[in-house]
Amino acid sequence: MSFVRRIVAVSFVLQAFLPVGVFAQMTNDPLVSDQWFLSKIQASKAWGVTTGSSNVIVAVIDTGVDIMHEDLKENVWTNPGEIPENGIDDDGDGLIDDVHGWNFIDQTNDVSPHRVTKSTEESIAHGTIVSSLIGAKGGNGRGMAGVAWNVRIMPIVALDAEGQGPTDDVALAIRYAVDRGAQIVNLSMEGPLMEDALGDAIGYAADHRVLVVTVSGNAELESGNDLSIRPVYPACVDVHRSSLMTVSGTDKHDQKSLYANYGSCVDIAAPSVDMLAAEPVLTDDEIFVSGYSQGWSGTSLAAPLVSGAAALLKSMHPDWSPLRMKKQLMQTADPIMVAEEAYRGKMGSGRLNVGSALTVELLPESFDVLAAQRGSTTVVSLVSSSTQVIYPFGKEDVRGAHAAIGDKENDGEPEIAVVPASGTSADFVLYASDGNELARLALPGLLVDGATVASVAGGYVVADANGGAAWGIDADLVIRRFYPYEAHYTNGLDLLTVQHAAAFAPRQGGGRLVISDVRGKQLVSAFPFGTEPDGRWSLARMDASDGSFIVFSGPMGNKRVSVEAMGQLGWTPVSFDDLSVSRITLSSGMRTQDPMIQSYGTWSSTQ
Secondary structure, three states: OOOOOEEEEOOOOOOOOOOOOOOOOOOOOOOHHHOHHHHHOOHHHHHOOOOOOOOOEEEEEEOOOOOOOOOOHHHEOOOOOOOOOOOOOOOOOOOOOOOOOEEOOOOEOOOOOOOOOOOOHHHHHHHHHHHHHHHOOOOOOOOOOOOOOOOEEEEEEOOOOOOEEEHHHHHHHHHHHHHOOOOEEEEOEEEOOOOHHHHHHHHHHHHOOOEEEEEOOEOOOOOOOEOOOOOOEOOOOOOOHHHEEEEEEEOOOOOEOOOEOEOOOOOEEEEOOOEEEEEEEEOOOOOEEEEEEEEEOOHHHHHHHHHHHHHHHHHHOOOOOHHHHHHHHHHOOEOOOOOOHHHOOOOOOOEOOHHHHHHOOOOOOEEEEEEEOOOOOOOEEEEOOOEEEEOOOOOOOOOOEEEEEEOOOOOOOOEEEEEEOOOOEEEEEEEEOOOOEEEEEEEEEEOOOOEEEEEEOOEEEEEEOOOOOEEEEEOOOOEEEEOOOOOOOOOOEEEEEEOOEEEEEEOOOOOOEEEEOOOOOEEEEEOOOOOOOOOOOEEEEEEEOOEEEEEEEEOOEEEEEEHHHOOOOOOEEOOHHHHHOOEEEEOOEEEOOOOOEEEEEEEEOOO
């Protein structure tokens, strides 16, 4: 007998108390006054800015969606590569007629909910309820309004009619959504075990700039569990957190919902009690008709509010990364004063306020990057109002590190690239500005002894500090190995970012400056001291009162050229007095007061 670990949809708790309508009706949807949570999250304020865009796709991975529901059918995603009902795999993805999504439980294109012997009302309705909170059509004079009126909902079935499904199917569903253009994935589900397939799929979403929104989960017979002690997944997946957002639930008084889990895995909270939503109603003729009901509760209801809010942000800012959206939602959340001491500080950044998320401009962020020299524990520190400490190669590593701040996708969300300052292993690790790991690569080949790294337009360049090879890593993390000088040159490279390109100097073997792009294409070749000099050379950038310069230093002294004139004539001698009164950036970073720590510059969101 084989066992399949399963991931379970967060079950709803049906509440018996009467609904309280507190939302001033701002649209012609007749049930919107019963959607108290829209007022709580200031949805009408957000709608004054945007009601969403059909270019934004939110995948709902769940039990199935009633795609013919009157409030959803206009917003259901259609696969542009498929011709409906022709029995042909038109887009060549191995799935026939996946016009509106795919059912990974039954391996069919039927994404509607199903009733079977063991199914419950909650599990049948689950996917439709979640979808309606995200994207029920607003302003159509029917039913309710979702947070994002004009978003496209991509229904994917990975949970069966009992609300359960194999984790492998959930992982496949995430990849399906990413490959077909979803920018946001809603996972209103939880499971007790961390599966590699699930973590890898969330990593795949992160690599493709897709935000995954999930739930903290429910503890039906308790007052919620502390996820720091009893984690659930995917809420507590500990990698790719920059693209993963975990949502807990609150009530009408901004207190933790009785059943909602809490703790260190939670990023934000949202209403999750006595919710009105769309649901499929099964008639005596065994067909579904459009319906609505009040009184649903559970953290499954909180996550789609955040997914809908993210969809509105994406409508306004198509280039925003998952991390940028996550920060905006978290930093504009309303603080909540949890009454019980046990929950304080464990409900994320606060309760979702989508109105503020769309109208408040965050203060500029900035941070400094510091890294340890070889010989002590290898740490990289991101220093702002607080300090994030990263161990890029493990807490036992003492190789030291070199780092570079860049923005390979030019989206305003910086990354920090880290390489070892010594040793032969050509490791490359990429972090988000909050310290979460984005990628880890093993570059082809070995180092002679340590590497340096520079941010360039479209990616990063790594140089063998004591060899002759270089590697370009582009925005898609494609690696290209190249040699700035002849392939037989192996005597060491200095590397520096200049004008968004990689500037090289040979540590020994001729005084030639070479500047290349991320693909290794040579942009500049220059000889500051002529073609004859030999010996040890170094490279630096000098910010002086009369401008910014490249400084080339070696046996014949120091010369500089304006970065505005790279490769052109205009090299001039530099004295030690000039150097002493200028800000000098070496290829291996800037010295700090601690000789074992190097600074790699400051990043600000205004730059």
